[in-house]
Amino acid sequence: MNRFDYVRPSSVSEAVAAGAEPGSAFLAAGTNLLDLMKGGIARPTRLVDVGRIPGLDAIETLPDGGVRIGALVRNADLAYHQEFARRFPMVAEALLSGASAQLRNAATTGGNLLQRTRCPYFYDTASACNKREPGAGCDALAGENRQHAVLGWSEACIATNPSDFAVPLAALDAVVEIEGRGGRREVPLTDFHRLPGDTPQIETVLAPGELIVAVRLSADAAAFAGHARYLKVRERTSYAFAVVSAAAALRIADGRIEAARLALGGVALKPWRAREAEAALAGASPGFESFQEAAALALAEARPSGDNAYKIELARRVIARALTLAAAGTPERLPALPGSPFASGGSLHD
C-alpha cells in the first residue's frame, strides 16, 4: 500500500472540498478501497474518511411514502431494518446475498454502489487493463473471460459490475442524491454507472469530489413488495459474486400482471434494466409462457465477449425462475434467506 495522508472531515461541505483535491479518495468502510490499495490498483495520496460525517446514516421514511437511505447506512443494517425489508424485500434479499456477514456489517450504501469490478486482470497489475491504465489494452479479451459481460460491453472493456445491491435498486428506479461543490443533484440509478465505450476508466457520472449522500426509493417501488425476488447464481452457495443474478418484481391484480420490474446483475458493467421485458409482461398472465418471452426479450441484444455464451442461456433461465418465484409471492419470513437457488422457502412448486 502506498503512503497517504489521512483527513476526517466533519461535514459534507468539508468532505466535498477535500475530495476534489487531486489524488484524494473518499474512504467509507474501506472494504473495497483498502483491498484495491493493498494490491496497488488504487493509489490515492490522500484518504478523505467520510465515515463519521453526521446525518448520513439514517433510514428515513419520506412524507410521500418513499424511503431515503443515507450513504453511510451499513448494508446489514439496511437489510435487517424490518420496515425497509417489508416494503423493499428484494433489496434486502440482494444485500444479504452479497459478500459475508462481516463485510455487510461494515460496507456502506455509497461504497457498495461504487465498488469496482472484480475482473481478475483489473486486479493483476502485471496485466494490461484499459480501466486501470487507459490505452494499455485489455488482457481479458483473449484471456479467462467466462465471468465477463454479455451485454453493453465494448472492445475496450468486457468487465461486469459486481454489486448485488445495485440490481434491485435499478429495477425499482432508485435515485442517487449527490453533493458536489456546485450543490446537490440527483441521478437515477440506471444512469449512474456508465457502460465502457471507449472510456472504461470513467465508471460513473460522479465528478471528482462529488459525494453520494443518499439513495431514495419511491412509494411506487414499495407497491411491488408482494411479489419480489432476487435470485443469484454463483459458483458456490454463499460468499461469492454473482455469475448471473436477477431482481424480478410484479404487481398482480385479478390474475394479470399490472406492472413488472426486472434487472440483471453479472451481465454488464452496470446493473442491467430490462425495460422491453417489463413492457411485454405488463398485461400478460403470469406463467411459463410470458416469463419465457420476457427472458428472451431481456437477452435479445446479448453477445458473448469470450468463453461466456453460456451466460446468455443462464440469464434467460435465471429470469424465468426469478419471475416464477416472484409470482408465487415474497416469502413470509423477512428478511428472506439470501437469494440462492439452494435456499429454502419460496419453492418453485408450491
Added chain:
Amino acid sequence: MPLSITLTINGEPRRIDLDDPRVTLLDLLRERLDLTGTKKGCDRGQCGACTILVDGRRINSCLALAISHDGAEILTIEGLARGDALHPVQQAFIAHDALQCGYCTPGQIMSAVGLIGEGQAGDDPERVREGMSGNLCRCGAYAGITEAVIEAQRALTSDAEKAA
C-alpha cells in the same frame, strides 16, 4: 505525522500512537499489541480468520484502518473467556471437535459470537451455515462448526431465559 487514538480492547482502555495511517486493526492487534489470537489468512477480506467484534459487530479487521476506529470498543478471542471459564461458544467448539489445525478457529468463534448476537439464524443449520459463510476452514471442519454454533446458540438462549 503522529496520530493518536484510543481504543477499548477486551475491556481495557488503551491510548495508541500510530506512526502511519496505513495500519489496519489486524496489524495493530498482532504486530503492535501482541494480541496474536486474531489470525491473518488472506489480508483481503476473503477468509474471515481476522474476524473481531467492533462495538459488538463482527467485521474483518484486515480491511479496517485503525485510525478510522478511534474510540471503538474491540473484542478479540483473547477477551472472550472469563478467567478460566470458557465462553459457551469456545466450550461448544471443543465439545464438537469444530477444528483441526485451529488456524481459522479464533475467527470462527468471534464470528459465531457475532452471529448469535445478531439473532438472525436461530438453530436452523441452513441459516447457521449461511451466517458463517464468511469464515473459511481449510481443514473442512464445517460439520462440527455448524453443530457447535447451534449448541452454543441453544445454551446462550436458555441462559438468557433463566436470567429473565
